Amino acid sequence: MSALEIRNVQKTYGEVVTLKGIDIALESGEFLVLLGPSGCGKSTLLNIIAGLAEASGGDILIGGQSVIKAHPKDRDIAMVFQSYALYPNLTVRRNIGFGLEMRKVPADEREKAVLEAAKLLKIENLLDRKPGQLSGGQRQRVAIGRALVRKPQVFLFDEPLSNLDAKLRMETRTELKRLHQLLKTTVVYVTHDQIEAMTLATRIAVMRDGRIEQLGTPSEIYDRPASLYVAGFVGAPPMNMIDVTVRGETLVIAGSEAAVPLPARFHGKVQDGQLLILGIRPEALDLAEASPASVGLPTRVDVSELTGPELVITALIGSQRLTACVPPRSTITDGAALTLFFEQDSVHLFDPKTGMAIA
Structure with a gap:
């Protein structure tokens, strides 16, 4: 009961x-x-x-x-x-x-x-x-x-x-x-x-x-x-939302020429040419490769803010912004090129029409 x-x-x-x-x-x-x-x-x-x-x-x-x-x-x-x-x-x-x-x-x-x-x-x-x-x-x-x-x-x-x-x-x-x-x-x-x-x-x-x-x-x-x-x-800073397009087994980031692999768990669940939103939490982004399977995003640093326990970076990838939370003693120069790495299991995909997650 x-x-x-x-x-x-x-x-x-x-x-x-x-x-x-x-x-x-x-x-x-x-x-x-x-x-x-x-x-x-x-x-x-x-x-x-x-x-x-x-x-x-x-x-x-x-x-x-x-x-x-x-x-x-x-x-x-x-x-x-x-x-x-x-x-x-x-x-x-x-x-x-x-x-x-x-x-x-x-x-x-x-x-x-x-x-x-x-x-x-x-x-x-x-x-x-x-x-x-x-x-x-x-x-x-x-x-x-x-x-x-x-x-x-x-x-x-x-x-x-x-x-x-x-x-x-x-x-x-x-x-x-x-x-x-x-x-x-x-x-x-x-x-x-x-x-x-x-x-x-x-x-x-x-x-x-x-x-x-x-x-x-x-x-x-x-x-x-x-x-x-x-x-x-839910999440502070909130999850990054990046517009992407499915191209075969890759996700092409809108406003840039950058692309990342489509995680294997989404194969067969999305269609070629489909517009999606890629979600990734700021704390899932890192300055170094955590494993050989890590994926890198080429960005340019816009602003960096030290909060005490972490350094919050706002970076640009093409015309889109994303936020990363990195160790507080990281040496970051505003305006510099920076590759941010993430693991494929940290990726979320959403349908922009329905707003719902791709299961």
Whole structure:
């Protein structure tokens, strides 16, 4: 039995279709991240699961029971919001235990649950403070603690790290990962940040215009993107997209005379003269041949940028640009000719008409 099942969920506002039939089944302990840009429908879907918005069609099952018509308090879920949503006049202790207090849980049980959550989140020393005396990261831990004490079947997170600075975001992300590994809870987490998605999720649903573009593990999404949209959205810097034409068993790069071999796994799947988009991740490009089978691309360096852990090169191949991530101590001269090497198994091919990957 799935911990959470989303069956053909749809949402319309008048003539505007926000969700176009979402189907996902989550087993107990999974961490699902709904990933996509603003307006793709991810927060709408989360609100429908929580009961804060009404679906126009479909069903939501939690623990095998339909909750589509149930009140939010009866759905056995707990939600953590982007804005923390803490009571400013209550102490941390009462904020964490407030939901239990409203459910008439005895004071001794309530105190035990609050102390357990505070210990997990390492905020025992903050219990007698009020939210105004806390940092953003501490407030978010309190909000998470309030959800933890409920011990629900499903936790819902709506962009919980968006209000934190970069350092706090990374620290809190690590804490969330640790908590999930410790508690084995079922989580649905909404974000537009692909780093959060890749580091936290057991599965990612990449959303676009109210649909799921691809559903898979982080490695599946990253290594085998199903479409140009997924390939461009996941990865930093994003995947290089190069226009090519099939010529026999080679791919001729548009705007240049350069050509690279057509990887053997695509033989028989593309046609001579077909226009395609060759995708290759910046980190798959190297300054040296990794093996005798490495393929070289003749380029000219346009700009090089040192980020600290890597040197990001923007190079030109004919009239097209591509990005490469190379070791930070590499000696690169802007304007110089440079051959970038890659392995054939790192190549992705996409149909520009459909936007879908060539399998």
